[in-house]
Amino acid sequence: MDIKSAYEYAREAYARLGVDTDAAIKRVKNIPISIHCWQGDDVRGFENPEGVLTGGIQATGDYPGRARTIEQLRADFDKAASLVPGKKRISLHAIYLDNHGEKVERDEIEYKHFASWVKWAKEKGYGIDFNPTFFSHPKSSDGFTLSHPDQKIRKFWINHGIACRKIAERIGEELGDTVITNYWIPDGFKDIPVDRHAWRERLAEAYDEIFAGAGDKKFNRNAVESKLFGIGAESCTIGSHEFYLGYVATRKGILLTLDSGHFHPTEVISDKISSILLFCDEILLHVSRPVRWDSDHVVIFDDELKNIALEILRGGFEDRVHIGLDFFDASINRVAAWVIGARNMQKALLYAALEPTEKLKALELEGDYTSRLALMEELKSYPFGAVWDWYCETEGVPARDGWLAEIKAYERDVLLARK
Ligand code: RNT
Numbered sequence: 001m002d003i004k005s006a007y008e009y010a011r012e013a014y015a016r017l018g019v020d021t022d023a024a025i026k027r028v029k030n031i032p033i034s035i036h037c038w039q040g041d042d043v044r045g046f047e048n049p050e051g052v053l054t055g056g057i058q059a060t061g062d063y064p065g066r067a068r069t070i071e072q073l074r075a076d077f078d079k080a081a082s083l084v085p086g087k088k089r090i091s092l093h094a095i096y097l098d099n100h101g102e103k104v105e106r107d108e109i110e111y112k113h114f115a116s117w118v119k120w121a122k123e124k125g126y127g128i129d130f131n132p133t134f135f136s137h138p139k140s141s142d143g144f145t146l147s148h149p150d151q152k153i154r155k156f157w158i159n160h161g162i163a164c165r166k167i168a169e170r171i172g173e174e175l176g177d178t179v180i181t182n183y184w185i186p187d188g189f190k191d192i193p194v195d196r197h198a199w200r201e202r203l204a205e206a207y208d209e210i211f212a213g214a215g216d217k218k219f220n221r222n223a224v225e226s227k228l229f230g231i232g233a234e235s236c237t238i239g240s241h242e243f244y245l246g247y248v249a250t251r252k253g254i255l256l257t258l259d260s261g262h263f264h265p266t267e268v269i270s271d272k273i274s275s276i277l278l279f280c281d282e283i284l285l286h287v288s289r290p291v292r293w294d295s296d297h298v299v300i301f302d303d304e305l306k307n308i309a310l311e312i313l314r315g316g317f318e319d320r321v322h323i324g325l326d327f328f329d330a331s332i333n334r335v336a337a338w339v340i341g342a343r344n345m346q347k348a349l350l351y352a353a354l355e356p357t358e359k360l361k362a363l364e365l366e367g368d369y370t371s372r373l374a375l376m377e378e379l380k381s382y383p384f385g386a387v388w389d390w391y392c393e394t395e396g397v398p399a400r401d402g403w404l405a406e407i408k409a410y411e412r413d414v415l416l417a418r419k
């Protein structure tokens with residue numbers, strides 16, 4: 001059966017539940033996914049070609065063909081984006097600056113170092129998001145940045161944060177769009193600290209300095225990302241969940257970032273969205289996949305991914321929850337990793353958009369939990385795949401595994417030719 005006929009069959013099946021599949025597709029294709037640039041080169045960036053990744057995060061594997069220049073990274077990103085349906089943004093880290101081979105310190109970066117990204121994104125129709133880089137630097141080598149007790153080091157990182165905020169504000173202005181800037185710092189202790197309070201106090205003050213004088217929210221919004229632990233920071237992370245939840249609740253206009261890998265292993269971010277949105281205006285997600293630890297595996301179409309999407313769409317929160325991806329796998333084709341993860345995010349959104357939510361909510365309110373469970377389970381074998389295929393086809397991207405051959409050809413012709 002061809003994709004169109006299969007879709008028609010699916011449309012009818014969902015219509016019997018009161019679900020409009022055309023409307024679901026329309027809804028999902030307007031929800032942007034912010035795809036992280038750092039999957040393309042194992043979080044190395046272009047600041048220092050010899051640099052190593054620090055900060056307690058790790059990309060493992062040695063698959064050939066990693067992007068080594070801005071041009072290569074852009075080409076790879078484009079390739080991946082061409083195989084993913086829906087609206088796309090690129091999330092840039094400060095170390096992906098276009099420095100023309102010149103050394104520019106982190107506290108001295110300016111908009112001009114990102115102007116070529118803006119030009120490129122405009123041409124391609126991508127939005128841009130931004131991240132200061134508080135790791136992979138000599139001044140973060142002892143594990144601390146914004147909470148550092150040495151005033152000079154702390155100031156250096158505060159200035160980096162301010163420089164990034166200003167760059168992001170300008171990017172937003174240039175694009176006529178809202179950039180989301182995410183602040184994540186690695187600060188934490190390998191072993192048990194004594195004065196947790198003092199480190200956290202300094203951190204709050206540092207952020208206040210960075211965000212003082214923030215520009216128009218139309219062009220940039222700042223988000224802060226919590227974490228449970230990192231490699232080498234097992235005993236205490238200064239920027240914990242409670243720290244940031246308290247921070248955003250008391251500072252107007254700052255978003256909370258929830259990374260799916262940054263909590264206890266049985267704790268899920270899908271359950272947090274509905275609570276946080278009662279008290280904070282907006283959330284940024286870092287959709288990732290922890291396997292036994294915060295391993296940043298490629299996002300797969302698993303229950304938690306579906307639950308995240310369901311929580312966003314059930315509440316009609318698509319304007320308040322910004323969806324970003326955050327994984328880095330160097331053990332498989334990196335462009336394919338992007339495609340798999342980003343397609344799965346899109347898939348999960350479509351899956352969620354096809355839920356007869358109002359019907360389920362009514363059953364819940366009546367106390368008919370039997371029907372609620374029965375329907376939720378039956379929905380799992382509805383012809384979702386046919387709607388997904390049709391969505392891909394109408395978006396002009398390959399349906400099913402049709403994209404894999406393109407990636408294999410790209411690997412043969414482009415990636416393997418890189419030295
Ligand atoms: C680290 C955080 C952070 C980084 C990126 C590269 O644990 O998840 O978001 O992954 O900034």
Ligand code: ZN
Pocket residue numbers: 184225259286326
């Ligand atoms: Zn993250």
